[in-house]
Amino acid sequence: MWPRCGALRALALAQPRGIRPCSGGVSYTQGQSPEPRTREYFYYVDHQGQLFLDDSKMKNFITCYKDPQFLVAFFSRLRPNRSGRYEAAFPFLSLCGRERNFLRCEDLPVVFTHLLAEGTGPPRLSYCGGGEALAVPFEPARLLPLAANGRLYHQAPERETGV
Numbered sequence: 001m002w003p004r005c006g007a008l009r010a011l012a013l014a015q016p017r018g019i020r021p022c023s024g025g026v027s028y029t030q031g032q033s034p035e036p037r038t039r040e041y042f043y044y045v046d047h048q049g050q051l052f053l054d055d056s057k058m059k060n061f062i063t064c065y066k067d068p069q070f071l072v073a074f075f076s077r078l079r080p081n082r083s084g085r086y087e088a089a090f091p092f093l094s095l096c097g098r099e100r101n102f103l104r105c106e107d108l109p110v111v112f113t114h115l116l117a118e119g120t121g122p123p124r125l126s127y128c129g130g131g132e133a134l135a136v137p138f139e140p141a142r143l144l145p146l147a148a149n150g151r152l153y154h155q156a157p158e159r160e161t162g163v
Contacts, residue, residue: 026086026088026089026090028040028042028086030042030053030055034085037098038098038099038100039098039099039100040085040099040100040101040102041053041099041100041101041102042054042055042086042090042101042102042103042104043074043094043101043102043103043104044056044059044103044104044105044106045103045104045105045106045109045111045128046059046105046106047106047107047111047151048111048113049110049111049112049113049127049128049129050064050065050129051064051065051071051074051128051129052064052065054090054102054104065129066129068129068130068131068133071128071129071130071134072130072131072133072134073096074094074096074101075094075109075110075127075128075130075134076130076133076134077094077095077096078092078093078094078103078109078110079092079093079094079095080092080093081093081102081103083100085100085102086102089102089104090102090103090104091103091104091105092104092105092109107149107151110127110128110156111127111128112125112126112127112154112156113126113127113128113129114126114131115138116131116132116135117138122137122138123137123138124136124137124138125137125138125154125156127156136156138154139154139155142154142155
Protein backbone atom coordinates (compact mmCIF):
# COMPACT_ATOMS: atom_id res chain seq x y z
CA MET A 1 0.00 0.00 0.00
CA TRP A 2 1.29 3.47 -0.87
CA PRO A 3 2.02 5.98 1.89
CA ARG A 4 -0.35 8.88 2.44
CA CYS A 5 1.13 11.57 0.21
CA GLY A 6 -1.65 13.93 -0.72
CA ALA A 7 -5.03 15.37 0.05
CA LEU A 8 -8.04 16.14 -2.14
CA ARG A 9 -9.52 19.45 -1.17
CA ALA A 10 -12.12 21.84 -2.52
CA LEU A 11 -10.74 24.72 -4.56
CA ALA A 12 -11.17 27.34 -2.62
CA LEU A 13 1.13 41.37 0.99
CA ALA A 14 4.32 40.24 1.75
CA GLN A 15 5.98 41.87 4.82
CA PRO A 16 9.23 43.69 4.31
CA ARG A 17 11.95 41.08 4.25
CA GLY A 18 14.34 40.78 7.14
CA ILE A 19 15.15 38.33 9.88
CA ARG A 20 11.97 36.49 10.78
CA PRO A 21 11.26 34.10 13.58
CA CYS A 22 9.66 30.94 12.29
CA SER A 23 7.87 28.02 13.87
CA GLY A 24 10.24 26.27 16.22
CA GLY A 25 12.01 29.54 17.08
CA VAL A 26 14.22 29.51 13.97
CA SER A 27 15.28 32.80 12.42
CA TYR A 28 16.11 33.38 8.78
CA THR A 29 16.31 36.07 6.13
CA GLN A 30 14.69 35.45 2.73
CA GLY A 31 17.48 35.13 0.16
CA GLN A 32 20.18 34.70 2.79
CA SER A 33 23.52 33.40 1.59
CA PRO A 34 25.00 31.02 4.19
CA GLU A 35 27.90 30.23 1.87
CA PRO A 36 29.24 31.85 -1.31
CA ARG A 37 26.94 31.67 -4.35
CA THR A 38 24.14 29.89 -2.44
CA ARG A 39 20.77 31.42 -1.59
CA GLU A 40 18.07 30.15 0.76
CA TYR A 41 14.36 30.88 0.53
CA PHE A 42 11.55 29.79 2.85
CA TYR A 43 8.06 28.77 1.77
CA TYR A 44 4.76 27.60 3.22
CA VAL A 45 2.01 25.52 1.57
CA ASP A 46 -1.49 25.75 3.06
CA HIS A 47 -4.26 23.14 3.20
CA GLN A 48 -5.51 24.29 -0.22
CA GLY A 49 -2.16 23.66 -1.90
CA GLN A 50 -1.30 27.35 -2.27
CA LEU A 51 2.40 28.19 -2.05
CA PHE A 52 3.59 31.36 -0.28
CA LEU A 53 6.80 32.91 0.89
CA ASP A 54 6.83 31.82 4.52
CA ASP A 55 7.14 35.35 5.87
CA SER A 56 4.16 36.72 3.91
CA LYS A 57 1.88 38.43 6.38
CA MET A 58 -1.26 37.89 4.30
CA LYS A 59 -1.66 34.39 2.90
CA ASN A 60 -4.52 34.29 0.40
CA PHE A 61 -5.17 33.70 -3.32
CA ILE A 62 -3.80 37.13 -4.20
CA THR A 63 -0.41 36.54 -2.53
CA CYS A 64 0.20 32.89 -3.46
CA TYR A 65 2.44 31.77 -6.32
CA LYS A 66 0.41 31.01 -9.45
CA ASP A 67 2.93 30.61 -12.27
CA PRO A 68 2.58 26.97 -13.44
CA GLN A 69 6.22 26.74 -14.61
CA PHE A 70 7.51 27.84 -11.21
CA LEU A 71 5.10 25.52 -9.35
CA VAL A 72 6.07 22.51 -11.50
CA ALA A 73 9.78 23.23 -11.00
CA PHE A 74 9.33 23.71 -7.25
CA PHE A 75 7.14 20.67 -6.51
CA SER A 76 8.85 18.28 -8.94
CA ARG A 77 12.12 18.80 -7.01
CA LEU A 78 10.55 18.48 -3.57
CA ARG A 79 12.09 15.96 -1.16
CA PRO A 80 12.45 15.49 2.59
CA ASN A 81 14.88 17.99 4.09
CA ARG A 82 18.01 16.11 5.09
CA SER A 83 20.32 19.08 4.53
CA GLY A 84 21.22 19.60 8.17
CA ARG A 85 19.64 23.07 8.03
CA TYR A 86 16.17 23.95 9.38
CA GLU A 87 15.07 20.29 9.27
CA ALA A 88 12.63 20.53 12.18
CA ALA A 89 10.96 23.78 11.13
CA PHE A 90 11.05 23.14 7.36
CA PRO A 91 10.77 19.37 6.80
CA PHE A 92 10.88 19.60 2.98
CA LEU A 93 13.41 21.00 0.52
CA SER A 94 13.28 21.87 -3.18
CA LEU A 95 16.71 22.35 -4.74
CA CYS A 96 17.11 24.49 -7.84
CA GLY A 97 20.69 25.08 -8.92
CA ARG A 98 22.38 26.90 -6.06
CA GLU A 99 19.08 27.77 -4.39
CA ARG A 100 17.76 25.91 -1.38
CA ASN A 101 14.01 26.33 -1.08
CA PHE A 102 12.82 25.19 2.34
CA LEU A 103 9.16 24.26 2.79
CA ARG A 104 6.85 23.82 5.74
CA CYS A 105 3.20 22.89 5.33
CA GLU A 106 -0.08 23.14 7.18
CA ASP A 107 -0.82 19.44 6.63
CA LEU A 108 0.97 17.66 3.78
CA PRO A 109 3.20 19.11 1.04
CA VAL A 110 1.18 17.57 -1.80
CA VAL A 111 -2.41 18.83 -1.99
CA PHE A 112 -4.61 17.65 -4.85
CA THR A 113 -6.53 20.58 -6.27
CA HIS A 114 -8.08 19.48 -9.59
CA LEU A 115 -9.66 16.38 -11.11
CA LEU A 116 -8.48 16.13 -14.71
CA ALA A 117 -11.13 14.03 -16.45
CA GLU A 118 -11.00 15.40 -19.99
CA GLY A 119 -10.11 13.29 -23.00
CA THR A 120 -10.24 9.54 -23.43
CA GLY A 121 -7.69 8.57 -20.78
CA PRO A 122 -8.41 7.73 -17.15
CA PRO A 123 -9.03 10.65 -14.76
CA ARG A 124 -6.04 12.11 -12.95
CA LEU A 125 -5.61 14.23 -9.82
CA SER A 126 -3.49 17.34 -10.26
CA TYR A 127 -1.70 18.86 -7.30
CA CYS A 128 -0.37 22.21 -6.16
CA GLY A 129 -1.29 24.17 -9.29
CA GLY A 130 0.84 22.10 -11.65
CA GLY A 131 -1.89 20.94 -14.04
CA GLU A 132 -1.11 17.85 -16.11
CA ALA A 133 2.62 18.15 -15.29
CA LEU A 134 1.92 17.40 -11.61
CA ALA A 135 -0.75 14.70 -11.71
CA VAL A 136 -1.30 11.12 -10.58
CA PRO A 137 -3.97 8.56 -11.55
CA PHE A 138 -7.25 9.05 -9.70
CA GLU A 139 -8.35 5.87 -7.95
CA PRO A 140 -11.65 6.34 -6.06
CA ALA A 141 -10.94 3.23 -3.95
CA ARG A 142 -7.93 5.05 -2.49
CA LEU A 143 -9.95 7.95 -1.07
CA LEU A 144 -9.78 8.25 2.70
CA PRO A 145 -11.95 10.69 4.68
CA LEU A 146 -10.43 11.85 7.95
CA ALA A 147 -13.11 12.91 10.43
CA ALA A 148 -10.60 14.63 12.73
CA ASN A 149 -10.05 17.46 10.24
CA GLY A 150 -12.86 16.97 7.69
CA ARG A 151 -10.43 16.45 4.81
CA LEU A 152 -10.46 13.86 2.07
CA TYR A 153 -7.13 12.16 1.32
CA HIS A 154 -6.03 10.18 -1.71
CA GLN A 155 -3.00 7.95 -1.64
CA ALA A 156 -0.37 8.70 -4.21
CA PRO A 157 2.65 6.70 -5.31
CA GLU A 158 5.87 7.81 -3.70
CA ARG A 159 8.03 9.43 -6.33
CA GLU A 160 11.74 8.91 -6.59
CA THR A 161 12.18 12.17 -4.66
CA GLY A 162 10.60 10.64 -1.57
CA VAL A 163 7.60 12.95 -1.28
